[in-house]
Amino acid sequence: MAGTLVLKPAQGNSRLLAVHSEVHEGDTLQTEDRSYARIKFVDGGEMVIKPNTTVMIERYRYKANSPAEDSSAVSLIKGGLRSVSGLLGKRSPEKVILKTKVATIGIRGTHYGVLDCAEEDGRNSCADIRTADGSTPPPGVHVDVVEGRIRVTNTAGEQEFEAGQFGYVRDAASAPEAVPAERGVRVSMPDSICRNNTSGNTVGTSRSTAACSM
Numbered sequence: 001m002a003g004t005l006v007l008k009p010a011q012g013n014s015r016l017l018a019v020h021s022e023v024h025e026g027d028t029l030q031t032e033d034r035s036y037a038r039i040k041f042v043d044g045g046e047m048v049i050k051p052n053t054t055v056m057i058e059r060y061r062y063k064a065n066s067p068a069e070d071s072s073a074v075s076l077i078k079g080g081l082r083s084v085s086g087l088l089g090k091r092s093p094e095k096v097i098l099k100t101k102v103a104t105i106g107i108r109g110t111h112y113g114v115l116d117c118a119e120e121d122g123r124n125s126c127a128d129i130r131t132a133d134g135s136t137p138p139p140g141v142h143v144d145v146v147e148g149r150i151r152v153t154n155t156a157g158e159q160e161f162e163a164g165q166f167g168y169v170r171d172a173a174s175a176p177e178a179v180p181a182e183r184g185v186r187v188s189m190p191d192s193i194c195r196n197n198t199s200g201n202t203v204g205t206s207r208s209t210a211a212c213s214m
Contacts, residue, residue: 002193003035003051028056031079036193041072045086048189050115052125053079058099062088075099078125080115080187083107085148100141102172103154110148112161113187116141126185133182140170142185152176 005017010026023029023039031037031053039047043062049055054077061071070092074083076099089096090109098105100116117126117137126137143152144166151160152167157175161167166184169176 001035001037002190004032005035005037006030006032023057025057025060028054028077030054036189038193041086041088043086043088045089046084047074048082048193050080050187050189053081055079055081067091070095072096073099076114076116077101078116078118080113082111082113082187082189084111085109100169102141102174103152103169103176105143106151106153108149108151110150111146112148112150113144113146113185114141115143115185115187129185131183131185135183137185138168138170140168140174142187143167144184144186 001017001019006014006029007017007021007023008014008028008030029037029039029049031049031051033051035051037049039049041060041062056075056077058075059071059073061069063069070088072088072095083098085096085107089107093108094106096107098114100114105114115126115137117124117139119139124136124139129137131137143150143161145161145163147163149160149162151158152169154169154172154176156173159167159176159178161178166179166181167176168179
């Protein structure tokens with residue numbers, strides 16, 4: 001991690017986390033300004049969260065020898081993240097979802113990014129972010145896929161996105177739609193979040209490093 005990460009447990013008081021802190025089912029994580037955090041799940045999956053981001057681990061069930069119990073549900077309350085599936089996502093992809101305010105994302109062995117651009121006090125929370133054509137991402141949820149596939153679903157419809165594609169959902173009443181690459185949003189993370197604070201060595205495999213650096 002880099003910066004400040006606050007944990008709000010399902011019960012008890014909020015507290016600051018350090019490198020190697022444990023996170024459990026029911027916990028809510030919140031990064032402060034200019035802060036990043038990399039969460040490693042016990043099945044080998046990873047999630048990297050951007051500054052000013054709030055996520056809740058609603059449900060996480062994984063036992064190496066009990067695939068019938070597999071289950072994972074993470075809610076992106078605000079901000080942005082990148083996610084790389086672990087063993088749970090490979091053997092039970094139908095049991096892995098990410099929720100946002102406007103749609104639910106299902107995965108198929110995937111490396112993808114999600115960014116929630118919201119109107120806050122009359123200002124777009126993504127005002128400092130630019131798409132490939134130099135424009136500001138409009139309010140709504142933006143997704144990009146590096147590997148595998150995702151399916152974005154809400155009450156207005158559903159859309160599947162493959163590697164190299166970008167998607168957008170304006171609000172809960174609007175169907176997910178594909179957008180051209182020049183207007184797509186690639187959720188980026190700094191290389192430094194992939195490095196161990198004590199040794200400076202790259203952590204994990206090239207696959208996990210990509211989750212941080214895209």
